[in-house]
Amino acid sequence: MVNCRVKSSKENMFSTLTLLPADPIYGMQVLYKADPRQEKINLSIGICLDEQGKLLSFKAIREAEKRVFEKCYSKEYLPISGYVPFIEKAEKLLCKGHKGLFSAQTVGGTGALYIARELLVKSHIQKVFIPDPTWPNHRQLFGAAGLDIATYTFDKLLEAIPNMPRGSAVVLQASCHNPTGVDPTKAEWQKISLAIKQQGLLPIIDLAYLGLGGGIDEDTQAIDIFLHDEHELFLCTTFAKSMGIYNDRLGLITIKATPERLDVLASHVRSIARCCYSSPAAHGAFIAHELLGDEELKNMWLQELATVRTRLQSQRELLYNGLKKYGCKIPYEHILTAKGLFCLLQMSQDQVIQLREKTGVYIALDGRIAIAALTPANVDTIAKGLCSV
Numbered sequence: 485m486v487n488c489r490v491k492s493s494k495e496n497m498f499s500t501l502t503l504l505p506a507d508p509i510y511g512m513q514v515l516y517k518a519d520p521r522q523e524k525i526n527l528s529i530g531i532c533l534d535e536q537g538k539l540l541s542f543k544a545i546r547e548a549e550k551r552v553f554e555k556c557y558s559k560e561y562l563p564i565s566g567y568v569p570f571i572e573k574a575e576k577l578l579c580k581g582h583k584g585l586f587s588a589q590t591v592g593g594t595g596a597l598y599i600a601r602e603l604l605v606k607s608h609i610q611k612v613f614i615p616d617p618t619w620p621n622h623r624q625l626f627g628a629a630g631l632d633i634a635t636y637t638f639d640k641l642l643e644a645i646p647n648m649p650r651g652s653a654v655v656l657q658a659s660c661h662n663p664t665g666v667d668p669t670k671a672e673w674q675k676i677s678l679a680i681k682q683q684g685l686l687p688i689i690d691l692a693y694l695g696l697g698g699g700i701d702e703d704t705q706a707i708d709i710f711l712h713d714e715h716e717l718f719l720c721t722t723f724a725k726s727m728g729i730y731n732d733r734l735g736l737i738t739i740k741a742t743p744e745r746l747d748v749l750a751s752h753v754r755s756i757a758r759c760c761y762s763s764p765a766a767h768g769a770f771i772a773h774e775l776l777g778d779e780e781l782k783n784m785w786l787q788e789l790a791t792v793r794t795r796l797q798s799q800r801e802l803l804y805n806g807l808k809k810y811g812c813k814i815p816y817e818h819i820l821t822a823k824g825l826f827c828l829l830q831m832s833q834d835q836v837i838q839l840r841e842k843t844g845v846y847i848a849l850d851g852r853i854a855i856a857a858l859t860p861a862n863v864d865t866i867a868k869g870l871c872s873v
């Protein structure tokens with residue numbers, strides 16, 4: 485009798501939950517893997533591939549990892565806020581010599597954004613502006629805590645700022661905007677920074693493609709400008725793409741605040757991390773520390789990043805020429821000037837699905853194409869496919 489009652493109350497426990505749709509990016513990978521066609525092509529995920537279409541592995545990172553194994557780094561728990569020698573080097577790389585910062589290692593860029601979101605919740609900052617379009621997880625992540633999500637048109641930020649209520653947070657992408665590849669110029673960032681300061685907004689800068697747009701200095705110029713203008717801000721960085729260490733889940737949250745608030749915020753970062761994953765994984769931090777601590781290795785990595793940027797540009801040209809050759813009806817001129825791993829084509833979801841079904845070419849549902857996954861061998865099929873829908 486007692487058992488029956490326990491069972492029935494358990495059955496009811498989750499009755500308010502309904503089935504959620506698959507994640508727009510990971511869901512696509514499941515569909516792609518299940519597709520039996522030999523000729524299928526995956527342009528739906530933001531990873532760097534080599535000329536053969538295999539995951540790009542940086543030589544400098546492999547060398548750094550070899551040293552990590554040789555040195556037998558400890559398997560002890562890291563502190564809650566991560567591996568300090570890595571954090572110091574990473575903060576220097578991203579924030580140059582700026583002072584008054586606190587950084588903690590996080591579980592990828594998503595982990596950093598999660599901590600930023602929890603800080604908003606704890607601080608009763610209710611409204612968050614995200615770009616439209618943006619990385620789909622921004623909406624999901626900030627929305628999941630019941631925050632009030634509003635959008636601004638990604639290239640009309642300056643015009644949108646005066647209408648944002650004081651005390652709101654605004655999410656910015658530092659470089660290689662996902663999904664458009666279109667970033668503000670330095671002069672535009674300067675105006676944006678001043679307007680945000682004047683409006684009393686909290687910038688949350690998301691840096692996911694360090695070194696893949698215009699090099700380290702150009703890709704961190706927004707950070708430099710905002711720190712120079714003495715904003716209180718959250719910077720959320722992932723090293724996944726820049727170092728090719730996706731599943732090592734290496735990220736960083738950096739906070740700039742007034743000295744009296746910085747310690748308070750740091751204590752909350754540690755508390756959020758402790759309750760969520762306790763302390764981060766070490767391997768990626770050890771690799772990045774070896775890399776950033778050795779000038780020769782670091783230069784080798786910077787050189788490899790430059791090669792990736794050159795290759796991305798030639799991949800853009802390949803696609804552009806292919807679309808021109810087959811007389812594409814979808815506008816595509818902007819492909820050449822966009823930066824980073826992606827470009828966005830104005831396609832309806834129906835066209836994206838048609839493309840997938842007819843030709844086996846997978847792109848994200850919003851029309852985002854991973855330029856990084858184009859190769860001389862697959863570009864003709866892709867261009868022909870895009871011109872057929």
Ligand SMILES: Cc1ncc(COP(=O)(O)O)c(C=O)c1O
Nearest residue numbers: 592593594619662690692722724
């Ligand atoms: C704009 C943007 N921010 C954050 C992330 C998250 O990075 P991570 O995979 O390290 O969680 C991504 C990943 O694709 C991204 O594109």
